[in-house]
Amino acid sequence: MRLSPLRASALALALLLPVGHSFAQQAPAPVDPVPGAEQLDPNMEMDAPTPRDPLEIYADLNLFGEIFDRIRAEYVDPPDEQELVRAAIQGMLTSLDPHSGYLPPADYNDMRQDTSGEFGGLGIEVTMEEGVIKVVSPIDDTPAANAGIMANDLIVELDGVQVQGLTLDEAVGKMRGPIGTDIKVTVIREGLDKPLDFELTRATIAMRAVRYSLEGDVAVVRLSRFSEQAFVGIEGAIKDIFADRDGVAPKGIILDLRNNPGGLVDQSVYVADAFLKQGAVVLTRGRVPEESARYDAQPDALDAQIADVPLIVLINGGSASASEIVAGALQDHKRATLVGTRSFGKGSVQSIISLGPDGAMRLTTARYYTPNNRSIQALGITPDIEILQDVPEEFQGRDEIIGEAGLAGHITIEGQEETTVGSSVYVPAEKADDNQLQYAIRLIEGLETNEAFPPKAE
Structure with a gap:
């Protein structure tokens, strides 16, 4: 599937890990409704709170102005007014959830380089x-x-x-x-x-987002980030794998999404579609109609080429956002067996809204759901087969993270379960010591058996 420019722009929303990660792309806001996208039932969203009286809002703004003026006039050292305003903006955005925030011009430029790849x-x-x-x-x-x-x-x-x-x-x-x-x-x-x-x-x-290797008759494709290079990297890797094997399909493909922090939503749709010929990839729901849509896979030459090749996806506690979209879509469609440990659990979408020369704001604008209408927010995706690593003694106790549920101020969904235990993010440097990878290879080679592989359509 290739999205139209309009559809692609509507999908250029960023799914971000918490502190320290900036995987995002500028997204026009607002945009026209996406052609061909299914609009979801608005009644599924929680009712908005009762709007406040405008006079109350203006009184609060007056309070902000009064405090700003007192700081400028009376603080012990002359403050930088621009930094004061930016700090106030940052505080306002970060009070919403862990993924909203203000990007000063330098950070915004770094982020655009990061996501463009x-x-x-x-x-x-x-x-x-x-x-x-x-x-x-x-x-x-x-x-x-x-x-x-x-x-x-x-x-x-x-x-x-x-x-x-x-x-x-x-x-x-x-x-x-x-x-x-x-x-x-x-x-x-x-x-x-x-x-x-x-x-x-x-x-x-x-920057290379994709690397591959051949482990005997099994192809291992490592996708490290969902930058703009993600899909073209997957497409190129599959092409090269067939070329290396003189046109013969591998016995199976292992897609390694471990410790992949996510990135661009459109790239997650493209990557999932590389392995799917039809059906929903991801559903998004927000307050405004253009943020609520369904995005489908379409048949093409790439997914036809590998339609009969068994697929295993590796995930762990560091697999977040766009990684979870891909893993969830392939799991729901019974296209892949998921092996590893529970994923991070980030189920929200961030739009990057340009503020011109003043940088940009990163704002949570929607939640996303897997094709089977599962929200993974603060819960994560559970693998079909849990395989643990042998963690060296020096890392034991420090190799697990709770994920989204462990972040202060994370978005909650009423009535939805949240995880309370950690998930490992440890991946050995040596392939021979990688229990998850070696188990997946043995599954494909027939040296291990498990009722979850290959997945069976219901």
């Missing part, structure tokens, strides 16, 4: 190893790869300034920058006596 940079995947910035690999067809930077190179200087002592994030931040700007990267390469200098020009870099 593109930024101005060099195209180097790096890691920190014993305090040194080490190149994991250059990304194909980027300035770094074209200039000859190689895996295992050690980056020692950026524009003549030593990087020793910088954190990994600080080093990455220095390598990123406006497209078309230059930077000199100095590296040490094993086997060479002298450092190498590379004069690079920053270009548009697309």
Whole structure:
């Protein structure tokens, strides 16, 4: 399924994890009703509270103005009026729920880069190893790869300034920058006596949201985030998997959504549709009609190609929002068996509303439901088969999170159960130690059996 531009814009809503994550995209608000989207029964929503008298509201605004003026006039040091206003706006939004908030211009720009999956940079995947910035690999067809930077190179200087002592994030931040700007990267390469200098020009870099591997006859597809690169990454991975196998379908596909914090709603619809030929993917319900709709999968060449390939989805306590949309849709349609631990439980949708030069506001505008009308808010999605990891002693007791239900001020749904226990987010670095992955592989290979696999249509 490919959405029309109008439908895609209506779906460009962000599903965000709590503090520290900004997976969102600017969404026009309001928008016209989505063509072809089923409008849901408005009576299913709770009645709105009785509106207050406008005079009471204006009296409260006068109170705010009086306090603002007293701070400006009497605070011990002259305050920054702009920061005062922004702090007040932030407080107003964060009082609503954990996912609403104000984005200053710099944060808004970072968020747009994050969700677009593109930024101005060099195209180097790096890691920190014993305090040194080490190149994991250059990304194909980027300035770094074209200039000859190689895996295992050690980056020692950026524009003549030593990087020793910088954190990994600080080093990455220095390598990123406006497209078309230059930077000199100095590296040490094993086997060479002298450092190498590379004069690079920053270009548009697309962050990889999808990676895949073949474990025997089983394809493992890892989707790390629902940026704008999510669906094209899934589509490309499936194409490459068939090419690697000379056109022969794999024995099964494992879609790994563990610790995927979510992202764009439209990408969750696209990804779910890659494995579904029809039926609802997600239902959204909000106060205004254009926020309440149903989005369906459509038959296409991609889902036809893998229609008979068994599918397992891996989830855990870090699988949130858009990840839960995909997992819930595939579970409800009996297209996939879910393996792992309970998901995060974030069932609300955030719209990012631009405020022009003043940044943006992130506002919760709808709840979402799985095709079987399940709300996972503060509850999460329970896997069909629960498989626990062997958690190292140093992480035991610190590998679990309660999820959405553990966030102060989270949205509640009257009469709905909420989780009270934690769900593990631990995933071993080595595939051989990954109980959930290895169990899924054995299921597909027929070395394990479970009545939940393959799923049976009711």
